[in-house]
Amino acid sequence: MEFNDRDIILQAKDVTKIFKTQNNKSLTACDKINIDLKRGRCFGIVGESGCGKSTFVRMVMNLENITSGSIIYKGQDISKFNKNEVWLNRKNIQMIFQDAMSAFNPKMKIIDILTEPLFNFGLLEKKFKYEKAKELLNMVELSEEYLESYPHNLSGGQLQRIGIARAISLEPEILICDEATSALDVSVQSSIIKLLRKLQRERNLSILFICHDLMLVKSFSQELAVMYLGNVVEVIDSEKMQEIALHPYTKALLNAVFTLNTFSENKVKLLSGEVPSHLDVPQGCPFVNRCEYAMEICKKEKPLLKEVAPDHKVACHLISRK
Ligand code: SF4
Numbered sequence: 001m002e003f004n005d006r007d008i009i010l011q012a013k014d015v016t017k018i019f020k021t022q023n024n025k026s027l028t029a030c031d032k033i034n035i036d037l038k039r040g041r042c043f044g045i046v047g048e049s050g051c052g053k054s055t056f057v058r059m060v061m062n063l064e065n066i067t068s069g070s071i072i073y074k075g076q077d078i079s080k081f082n083k084n085e086v087w088l089n090r091k092n093i094q095m096i097f098q099d100a101m102s103a104f105n106p107k108m109k110i111i112d113i114l115t116e117p118l119f120n121f122g123l124l125e126k127k128f129k130y131e132k133a134k135e136l137l138n139m140v141e142l143s144e145e146y147l148e149s150y151p152h153n154l155s156g157g158q159l160q161r162i163g164i165a166r167a168i169s170l171e172p173e174i175l176i177c178d179e180a181t182s183a184l185d186v187s188v189q190s191s192i193i194k195l196l197r198k199l200q201r202e203r204n205l206s207i208l209f210i211c212h213d214l215m216l217v218k219s220f221s222q223e224l225a226v227m228y229l230g231n232v233v234e235v236i237d238s239e240k241m242q243e244i245a246l247h248p249y250t251k252a253l254l255n256a257v258f259t260l261n262t263f264s265e266n267k268v269k270l271l272s273g274e275v276p277s278h279l280d281v282p283q284g285c286p287f288v289n290r291c292e293y294a295m296e297i298c299k300k301e302k303p304l305l306k307e308v309a310p311d312h313k314v315a316c317h318l319i320s321r322k
Contacts, residue, residue, distance in 0.1 A: 009206045010037040010060070010093075010174055015069035015079075017055050027278045029055040031230045032069065034305060037174065042200065042207040044221030044238060046214050046253075048275060052230040053210045057176050060208065061095050062086040073174075091121060094167035098179040100159035104151045110137075110162060111147040117170050136165040140195060157188035161195065168199060175200075176208045181216070193220055214253050223311060226250045229286040230278060232305055235313040246314045248291050285317065293318055 012035040019027045030052040037043045045053045058064040060071055062081060070077045078089055097103045104113050111133045118124035124132055134144045140161035151159060160180065167175060177196070181189040197220070200207055211217045217224050218238045226234045226249060234247040245251050273290040282288045285298040297317050305315040 007038045008036045009039045009073065010208075011035070011072040012056070012060070013070045013072065015056065015059060015071060016067045017052070017059060017064065018067045021279065025279055028230050028281060029278060030059070031281075033227075033232055035225055035232070035235070037206050037208060038223075039173075039206050040200070040204040041223065042209050042221040044209045044211065044217035044224035045227060046211060046217040046224055047227035049212055050275070050278070051227040052278075053227050054178055056227075057095070057178050057208060057210055061093065061176060062089070090117075091170045092172050093174045093176065094170060094172040095176040095178060096160070096163045096167050096180045098182050100156070100163040101151055103163060104159070106151050108150070109147070110149050110151070110154070113151070113162060114147075114166055114169060117166060121170065123170070132169075136169055139168065139199070140165040155188075156184050157192060160184065160188075160192055164192075164195065164199070168203070171203070172205075174206045174208065176210070178210045179212070180209075182211060182213070189216070196220070214257050226253070229275060229281055231286050231315065232313075233287065233315045235305070235311070237311055244309075244312065246308065246312075246319050247287075247316050248293055248318070249287050285315075 012033050015030055015033040016028070017030040019029060021027055033052075033056055035043065045056065047053050055064060059066045059079065062078065066079045069079070071079045073089070073092065081089060108116070111130065114133045114136045115124055115129050118132065130147070133147055137144055137146060142158060142161055146154065146158070154162065163180075181192050184192060193216070196207070199205060209217060209221050218241055221238045224236060224238050224241070225232045226236070226247065228249050234245065234250045236245060236250070241250075242254055245254055276282065276289060282299070284300050284302055285291070285294070286302075288294045288298045291298065295317060301317070303315045303317045305313045306319070307313050308319055
């Protein structure tokens with residue numbers, strides 16, 4: 001499918017987050033992140049824990065201030081919004097969290113959890129509360145018998161469905177899923193993914209899907225960004241990823257997953273070395289101390305994310321040399 005700039009619903013431009021530690025050191029959690037989310041599509045972000053993907057989406061949700069850069073939604077820089085604008089924008093961008101249980105007030109009944117956002121925005125009259133809550137439950141394929149239940153009466157999968165229903169109740173244009181299925185069993189995980197796919201199709205939702213599981217991100221998203229140590233190192237078409245990946249880190253991730261999945265007799269080529277601390281990011285390429293192709297230039301100069309083909313960007317000196 002051909003896309004143009006008008007189809008981009010959310011754009012991150014050079015989004016950077018630097019935290020100050022207690023010792024007054026700088027910790028760069030996200031370094032000039034550039035991402036385009038297209039309308040009605042799912043954009044995945046994958047990377048090991050601590051790579052900065054959750055910090056990034058917290059900035060998109062205005063749960064974290066950005067240090068520099070901009071986040072453009074429908075022509076407006078939402079990172080500059082004041083408190084009231086942030087609150088109003090919650091209608092447009094909603095999020096579902098990994099731990100649904102802790103996201104809800106344990107003393108509230110499901111009927112109240114589901115309808116609270118609508119009452120907060122003055123979008124529901126009391127007399128329609130039961131009908132609306134029932135409709136939301138049906139939407140996520142749960143029976144109305146749960147309306148009078150409390151969160152602790154529901155399973156993890158059922159709670160995640162409540163989280164989705166609550167997020168969708170405001171009819172947002174963008175849904176952010178931050179490790180939303182990671183705490184669930186594999187069978188429950190696949191039923192939640194199926195539900196998200198259905199809702200995305202029916203509502204033309206744009207989804208940012210953040211997960212550490214490469215295969216899950218790859219199967220759910222159309223396009224994805226691979227993050228390493230606060231940097232996007234490759235943006236790639238999810239379906240063609242296996243054939244066209246260029247960055248050594250992306251290739252190593254794919255190699256590990258596919259070798260394990262196919263029970264190949266070839267040894268899994270594990271990445272050597274440890275992920276450095278965010279307080280000790282190498283001066284040049286962030287991947288330099290684990291990369292088997294590292295050259296002199298990689299120690300000194302950070303490679304920029306460059307377009308190598310339509311919708312395919314890579315940050316690696318190997319590629320820019322070709
Ligand atoms: Fe490896 Fe150099 Fe490419 Fe970094 S820039 S991934 S160190 S080859």
